Amino acid sequence: MHPASSGCPAYLVCARYAFGDGGTLTGSFVYDANTDSYSNIALVTTAGTDLAGYTYGVLTNGGALTLGVLQTAGAPVGSHFIQLEFVSALTNAGGTVSLSASKFQF
Numbered sequence: 001m002h003p004a005s006s007g008c009p010a011y012l013v014c015a016r017y018a019f020g021d022g023g024t025l026t027g028s029f030v031y032d033a034n035t036d037s038y039s040n041i042a043l044v045t046t047a048g049t050d051l052a053g054y055t056y057g058v059l060t061n062g063g064a065l066t067l068g069v070l071q072t073a074g075a076p077v078g079s080h081f082i083q084l085e086f087v088s089a090l091t092n093a094g095g096t097v098s099l100s101a102s103k104f105q106f
Contacts, residue, residue, distance in 0.1 A: 017099060023048025025082075027056075029067065033092045038062045041069055043082065054080045064089035 017025040027043035043056040061068040068083040087098040
């Protein structure tokens with residue numbers, strides 16, 4: 001993580017997160033609080049009993065409290081979407097920010 005005084009974006013890594021159906025979410029992205037923007041999004045879900053696994057990397061919406069992504073570019077219409085909502089706002093200071101378990105959308 002970069003210190004807040006450096007003005008560099010914080011590199012955030014999603015810890016392994018387990019969904020209720022046994023699937024998981026892993027991956028990483030860069031969030032820059034100075035510009036309120038995301039880059040280098042690479043999120044992957046593994047199959048559970050309800051959904052198959054997918055790779056996500058196309059930003060659809062985002063800010064300090066949410067990140068919405070579609071499957072990788074070129075995915076067909078009707079592709080899967082995931083939105084992550086964070087318990088507190090992301091900053092350039094680094095650290096740990098939890099995901100709101102009740103706020104996953106597919």
